[in-house]
Amino acid sequence: MRAAVEQSALPIGTAGADEARRDRVELLNQLDDYVLPRLRSLDAPLLCVVGGSTGAGKSTLVSSIVGEVVSRAGVLRPTTRASVLIHHPQDARWFADNRILPGLARLTGGVGADEDPGQLRLVASDHIPAGLALLDAPDIDSVVEANRDLARQLLSAADLWLFVTTAVRYADAVPWSLLQQATERGTSVAVVLNRVPVDAMEEVRADLAQMLMDQGLGQSPIFAVLESRLDEHGLLPYTEVSRMRSWLTSLAADAHARSTVIRRTLTGAIDSLSGRASTLADATQEQADAADGLGSTVAVAYQHAHDEVAEGMSDGSLLRGEVLARWQEFVGTGEWFRQLDAGVGKLRDKVSAILRGRGQGVPTAELGEALHTGVAALIASHGEAAALAVARQWRTRPGGAELLAADPGLAGVSTDFDSRVQRLVREWQGEVLELVRSEAGGRRTTARFLAFGVNGIAVMLMLITFSATAGLTGAEVGIAGGSAVVAQRLLEAIFGDQAVRSLSAKARRRLLDHVDDLYAHERRRYDDALRGLSVDPDSADRLRAAVNAVKDAR
Template identity: 85%
Template sequence: MSGSGGARRRELDTAALVSAVQTVRAAVEGSALPVRVDGAEQARRDRVELLHQLDDYVLPRLQSLDAPLLCVVGGSTGAGKSTLVNSVVGELVTRAGVLRPTTRASVLIHHPSDARWFADDRVLPGLARLTGGPTTEEDPGQLRLVASDHIPAGLALLDAPDIDSVVEANRDLARQLLSAADLWLFVTTAVRYADAVPWALLQQATERGTSVAVVLNRVPMDAMGEVRADLAQMLIQQGLGQSPVFAVLESRLDEQGLLPTSEVSRIRSWITSLAADAHARSTVIRRTLSGALDSLSGRANTLAGAVQAQADAVDELRSVSEGAYARATDEVAEGMSDGSLLRGEVLARWQEFVGTGEWFRQLDAGVGKVRDKLSAILRGRGRGVPTTELGEALHTGVAALIASHGESAALSVARQWRTRAGGTELMTEHPELGRVSPEFDARVQQLVREWQGDVLDLVRAEAGGRRTTARFLAFGVNGIAVMLMLITFSATAGLSGAEVGIAGGSAVVAQRLLEAIFGDQAVRTLSAKARRLLLDRVERLYADEQQRHEAALMTLAVDPEVPQRLRAAVDAVKGAR
């Protein structure tokens, strides 16, 4: 019972660890890195390699600890990997050639009794399976399975593409296959054993705890001692001093293209003994698996940092967009109060509204004279006041103010995005963001009309029973609404000299007229409401324009929650171990 209980607990522990690793895998898959920030290219490569190792090795191995040990044979171009594999197996199982790059399916050689472990997509699920002999039309995205009685049960050899192939797809596949290995068998030569590319991968193997063996191939007899000693020293410096090293003399191939048996017998014996010794095989598998799991923390944290950099870049672009439209709203608010709307056409129409401009030019004697004119205006103008022209002039001025700042905001965002990470690409894909939306001008016109309708409603609501008074009847709803619009833009900041007297006096006249109808407190309340109603509409309009930029940012699909999920998932793996 105790043995059964212990096995049950191990199954539960393994299931918990598998679940935790699957959570890491889901977080890695969700870690999009679309923004071109510093280090993004390397981060994308690291992400793909991590996904491959999780899919091709960690999860399959966790779920099948008793599956055969997979030894991946890798190395530089022309190192003689395929010839070595054929010679170790003792038959032609993989196609060797002198032409580079060799474009063919990777070859996995296994004992016939182990076929079930590799026929499905348990390992390397992204590669289609082939069987039978090699052909000249094989796809590098395929995995050719070769069953051979010459390979011991419990171990399989996989002949991988060149790690330094001139074809990028071959290099990427080589790295993917090496990430799926329980054991790396690196093949190099006396001429190329110090090349940088293999040592970069060997360093990676050290960091990830991967089991490694090295074959020094094609070594001249007179250089054997010196080259082997130098290689051994380099391995020690790399932290791989305990790795097995096999040296193969430069030899003539037989008529089948195989190396002499004497040159590969030690390698063959080592493979056979490893396959036969369940404990040794398990030790290699668990050491590599443990190293891969240990590496998850650092690799996931690095990826989390890369995703955070992406999220920060998107946030900066969003901040630029939101800031531009917030400034545009503030500038409209300032334009509503600096008196600029009381110039030109509006001023001329206002003078027509209250009478000739002659008495406006006399306001420097004191705006108190307005009171003396007020009763005459109320008696003499009646309903014939030209409110339409003044309303249209105000409409034109307000629309121009809103439109100009909206256009400036779009230009500002485009200019700033082009100087920031990710923004250049977005502006290339969405050049229309450099200008306002096609319907913007029409919406501005509609906005002003609707606001003018809001002001009319305010006047009607405030008037109540006053609609029959002489003062109200003198100007009517439209005339009073126009005056309310006018005092909404009543501050004199930004004006100077005669303009202060004229435009500022205009606002004072309008305010006195409205105070005579509603009272001073009601006028202040009405003008504040009218101002707020206009700004609310402007904010909504600009928010819709800014939403176009937000929609473009959403296409980047950077999830700011991914870093936290990655770190939490790695912590769960640690807890499950």
């Protein structure tokens, strides 16, 4: 389960992702800091974490329980910098290494001015019984975020939480939210009501006991400490902490009692793992779904672009305007359309006579350039539309806006898109030329072939590639002035019906293949961005499998 939690990632800003990230860190910390080390070492000393609100007097209380100053106290906040762990000298081996709290660097010796929350200061003292360790944690409501986070982490590492509050702050919301969490996770809790005025002791203690009862912590011991003057060492009077000290000492001395506390907390922590890991699994599934949604948006946009290009290649729209004007120059408007008016069927018989001698003066370059421009515009416009569609939809989807902000170039086509389109069309036109050369074979010396030459025939093949079916009927003569019909009949006169259909199909397929490659290149930018999120689609399944494995093992 620990491995599955660590491998889970929540990079996308889905609803609840921030809370899920915090829960993931807390779950991982509790596995590392408490559950796994405690399972491996059930006989290790009981760790009592002393935690509470700012100004509750935790450090003074810890030093007073031990009987010597072991943790710094003061009026400035926050006073606790590094966490302080006090243990009996013979228990040093349990805490010197990374068995628990592996993320905290170890310090030894006196209090230093440069301590920080990333450190754990170890203090060995003969005044604390073997089998017990006290950990003075930072304030749970500290003004320093790192202190608050560490306090929560340390509380999750506790066999026993000694919750310290005061007569003034015992009902504050922050500590009670943590007490509720402790209840849910089965942590053993004892409560210290500190700095209680004599005349308020009975009323405040009774109210606190009722609150604990309502919280499900009615069995938790309550220790009340009167508001007292500190001695010359800054410690509370012994009478105020003697009951608490005796309780902790007897707990350390009684192996059975100590084991009961440890096992109760450990069992509660393991019980909580299933629900917390399952919740994390749901959150990681949302991440995978969000990533799939972003990816699907890209796929749909570029599939639509492909379909639009395919439609534009067959609806006759490319055979109008400049292309039509150049085509009419190419064939000689009057004579060709008089032949069409007389009947398309007569065209084949007269094509050789009309074309003979015209081949060298045919303006193929202008027609080819007009086709080039039209095809490039068709491909570029739909590629740009796809990029804009992706950007528009990503801005409304979890994670999409962040990806666009990280790489603004994703909001449009790639920087070399236009040059790639131009190169694509030129390459395709070259391939069409090769198709004609290959198909021509021995026909290159025929009158029909010589009338237009390889370039002219290639241009006509391109022209009929953009007709509705690459095999128009007489009813479709009206499309773009019948230009595709004329080109088709000319090529049929040279190659025959079947060869023309095959050539036009190959030319069309090759152009669409090039378009697919171009759009795939554009899509990879988005795919790379999504891969950079490191969303693991199998993460949720691994977490759920781990939950079931833990249940089965128990």
